[in-house]
Amino acid sequence: MPRRAAAESQRDRRAEILAAALDVFAEQGFAAARLDDVAAKAGVAKGTLYLHFASKQDLFEKLVSGEAAPVLGQLEGLVRHAHGPTIELVAALQAIFVREVLGTRRKDIVRLVISEGPRFPAIAQFWHREVVSKGLAVLSALARRAAARGEIEGDALVRFPHLFMAPLLMAMIWDGLFSPFAPLDVPALLQAHRQVLFPSGGTKP
Amino acid sequence: MPRRAAAESQRDRRAEILAAALDVFAEQGFAAARLDDVAAKAGVAKGTLYLHFASKQDLFEKLVSGEAAPVLGQLEGLVRHAHGPTIELVAALQAIFVREVLGTRRKDIVRLVISEGPRFPAIAQFWHREVVSKGLAVLSALARRAAARGEIEGDALVRFPHLFMAPLLMAMIWDGLFSPFAPLDVPALLQAHRQVLFPSGGTKP
Amino acid sequence: MPRRAAAESQRDRRAEILAAALDVFAEQGFAAARLDDVAAKAGVAKGTLYLHFASKQDLFEKLVSGEAAPVLGQLEGLVRHAHGPTIELVAALQAIFVREVLGTRRKDIVRLVISEGPRFPAIAQFWHREVVSKGLAVLSALARRAAARGEIEGDALVRFPHLFMAPLLMAMIWDGLFSPFAPLDVPALLQAHRQVLFPSGGTKP
Amino acid sequence: MPRRAAAESQRDRRAEILAAALDVFAEQGFAAARLDDVAAKAGVAKGTLYLHFASKQDLFEKLVSGEAAPVLGQLEGLVRHAHGPTIELVAALQAIFVREVLGTRRKDIVRLVISEGPRFPAIAQFWHREVVSKGLAVLSALARRAAARGEIEGDALVRFPHLFMAPLLMAMIWDGLFSPFAPLDVPALLQAHRQVLFPSGGTKP
DNA sequence: CATGAATGAGCTTTCATTCAT
DNA sequence: CATGAATGAAAGCTCATTCAT
Numbered sequence A, B, C, D: 001m002p003r004r005a006a007a008e009s010q011r012d013r014r015a016e017i018l019a020a021a022l023d024v025f026a027e028q029g030f031a032a033a034r035l036d037d038v039a040a041k042a043g044v045a046k047g048t049l050y051l052h053f054a055s056k057q058d059l060f061e062k063l064v065s066g067e068a069a070p071v072l073g074q075l076e077g078l079v080r081h082a083h084g085p086t087i088e089l090v091a092a093l094q095a096i097f098v099r100e101v102l103g104t105r106r107k108d109i110v111r112l113v114i115s116e117g118p119r120f121p122a123i124a125q126f127w128h129r130e131v132v133s134k135g136l137a138v139l140s141a142l143a144r145r146a147a148a149r150g151e152i153e154g155d156a157l158v159r160f161p162h163l164f165m166a167p168l169l170m171a172m173i174w175d176g177l178f179s180p181f182a183p184l185d186v187p188a189l190l191q192a193h194r195q196v197l198f199p200s201g202g203t204k205p
Numbered sequence E: 001c002a003t004g005a006a007t008g009a010g011c012t013t014t015c016a017t018t019c020a021t
Numbered sequence F: 001c002a003t004g005a006a007t008g009a010a011a012g013c014t015c016a017t018t019c020a021t
Helices: A002-032 A035-042 A046-052 A058-063 A069-080 A086-102 A105-120 A121-148 A161-176 A187-196 B004-034 B035-042 B045-054 B056-064 B069-080 B086-102 B106-120 B123-148 B163-179 B186-197 C004-031 C036-043 C045-054 C057-062 C070-082 C084-104 C104-120 C123-149 C161-180 C186-198 D002-032 D033-040 D046-052 D055-065 D068-078 D086-102 D107-121 D120-147 D162-177 D186-197
Strands: none
Touching: A002 A035, A002 A046, A002 A058, A002 A105, A002 B106, A035 A046, A035 A058, A035 D055, A046 B086, A058 A105, A058 A121, A069 A121, A069 D046, A086 A105, A086 A121, A086 A161, A086 A187, A105 A121, A105 A161, A105 B106, A105 B163, A105 D002, A121 B163, A161 A187, A161 B106, A161 B123, A161 B186, A187 B163, B004 B035, B004 B045, B004 B056, B004 C161, B035 B056, B035 C084, B056 B106, B056 B123, B069 B086, B069 B123, B069 C057, B086 B106, B086 B123, B086 B163, B086 B186, B106 B123, B106 B163, B123 B163, B123 D086, B163 B186, B186 D086, B186 D120, C004 C036, C004 C045, C004 C057, C004 D002, C004 D107, C036 C045, C036 C057, C057 C084, C057 C104, C057 C123, C070 C084, C070 C123, C084 C104, C084 C123, C084 C186, C084 D186, C104 C123, C104 C161, C104 D002, C104 D107, C104 D120, C104 D162, C123 C161, C123 D162, C161 C186, C161 D107, C161 D120, C161 D162, C161 D186, C186 D068, C186 D186, D002 D033, D002 D046, D002 D055, D002 D107, D033 D046, D033 D055, D055 D107, D068 D086, D068 D120, D086 D107, D086 D120, D086 D186, D107 D120, D107 D162, D162 D186
16 A cells, blocks of 8 residues: 555654654744754755745644644543532643643643744634634633532633633743743642632532 | 933933834844844934844843833832722732733733743843742732731632732733734723632622 | 766865855955855855855865865975986976966965964964975975085075075065066076075086 | 144144054954954044044055155165175164064064055055165165175176065064964074075175 | 944845755 | 755844034
């Protein structure tokens, strides 16, 4: 099956380039990244990049638009089939985020979206549509569940599920900026956050 | 008074260049910013930039290291001379942040620190030392006050005053990324946050 | 044989660039030379220079460090296999110098070494080690031979073979400075020099 | 006499600038020299240079065209009123050259003429007319005197008095290029040269 | 006269993109 | 498909020259 083998090697090539691109873009930012470095890191010639991507910008856009779906799926599944106190659900979601985003190169993707997004409207829109709004919908459902179970008061978190996310965002940004000289204890931060969200410890007051 | 006049015009020139640099760096990021554009926007020749700043990087570092002190002073004063319910104090602090940061070019400075800081350790350290750690100290004092007055439970916010800031950070990032097509109601978000922080409405339960 | 062809074209390119660089550096000196001119003269784009040389300085150093060995070889061979009166040998050496240095672009290399050497210690040392000290050694051997054959008196030329070279150096400098309006009859100068060196006409007194 | 004082201070200023210019041009060459450095070294503002010299090139031309006459006068006087063996006269002339040129900043002027002359025809012509041809005339007279006294044979040195100068030129160039790591014993070189010029020790054979 | 801030043309160097092999 | 030499349009930075003070 030479066709199959060729297609696979194609996919591999492309994946290697994307991995190298992530390294370089994450370290340098879009403008300062050099395709020479991407090619060298991917082990291909510079011209080869253009067989897979139309331009530097295209490579960048493909890179930051291809990595979010699976995590979101995990979140969605977790919430849909949830049972037990919501505070435990929140802890599980945070753990997934820590493990699957903060603990992987995905955090670099998110940082790139934050840093470069304003100059790449297509990327910002894609992320809002495919990641942010879906994630917020899941979290809003979560808030509704907690309210229905009497675990939280008011509709603040239903209307602004962003408040679930904010400390995770902060952890991600802190990590990139200050962790070399002022590391942040992320699990403790998230635990504190859960304490704030569920003042009565997650049980009905 | 020619000496005096010359010194003043010097300061003006420098301020004009910094203002132009903020425009250009905020829009393009550090690497993609062109000093030609900065000079044109400031109404000076390219060479003039180098009479005031040693290099592009120097200009950038001076720009992001010169704008935070006054706001912090406001916050500190407010907390020190506070009276009344802490929730109102928090509302006032948030309002200051919205007015003095989100509502001004300062938000662009902060965004630049977030985006470019990882490549400029000097800037990250400066901001951590001069802005972030001081701001967190103020917020921690605020949390202690609220706990002392019985307005919040636990020490989560004392240990992690970051949780006060997180939604403001989120608002700032959202604004830069998504506001053109998905604006965020920041006052409502902050009000919701206050509801979460002070579930009993800011009075002792 | 595409590999072979590519390597050859590589060498050709490099040689073309070096030839163009010699033209431009010789005419303008190092500092005033423009790489634009080098590129144009070599028939390549400006960026191509940097595929072969790391910088303007590198190009210059490679240029002045790559052209002396063959001539020295000729001199050495001539002296080693000499027979007949030394004055004829000197005449032959001078003729080689006139033909191979004064009559070619090599004289421009030497002039560049003289003019720019003080600012390029690496070049000065290279030339002293590879060219000057070897050349002087050959000339000292020549003086020893003449003394052994009773053609000259004293050891002045053995200790200072520089005295053989001095008029050639003068001819080279005169040529660059004054020849447009006051040409120097170099063969006559060199003949006069031989008369001085061998007052008895090259035969034992 | 304010007029006189002003005129003197004018001359001083000009002399300071020329001295500073010599420092900078000698170290950097014409093209690489920066008028900023000249002004700083002279202790004047950059604009002041233009009150005394029309341009960088004008400053350079004035600098290298103002320093030769007195030395030539000494040579001329010495030869005109000579008595005793010519070899002693030659030794005296060489000593003057060593003292007044090699031992002073004048050697830097000469080196500048050699290095930059090809790009400044006005300078080359001036030096040929005012210095070189006059100096050679003196040396030719010297050679005639030696021949008349039977101290040398042939007319080689009468026709090419350059041969007197050549070792001095070599010493000057050697000094600029190689002396840091391979110093040349100039007095010994010149003594050797006299031995070659006067093989019988300066007495009639 | 003297100053030095301002100018802007011009320099070296970089790097996304192309294309002959 | 893959290569990597070649391109050339910028970009950052310099510095001789000018001129308002």
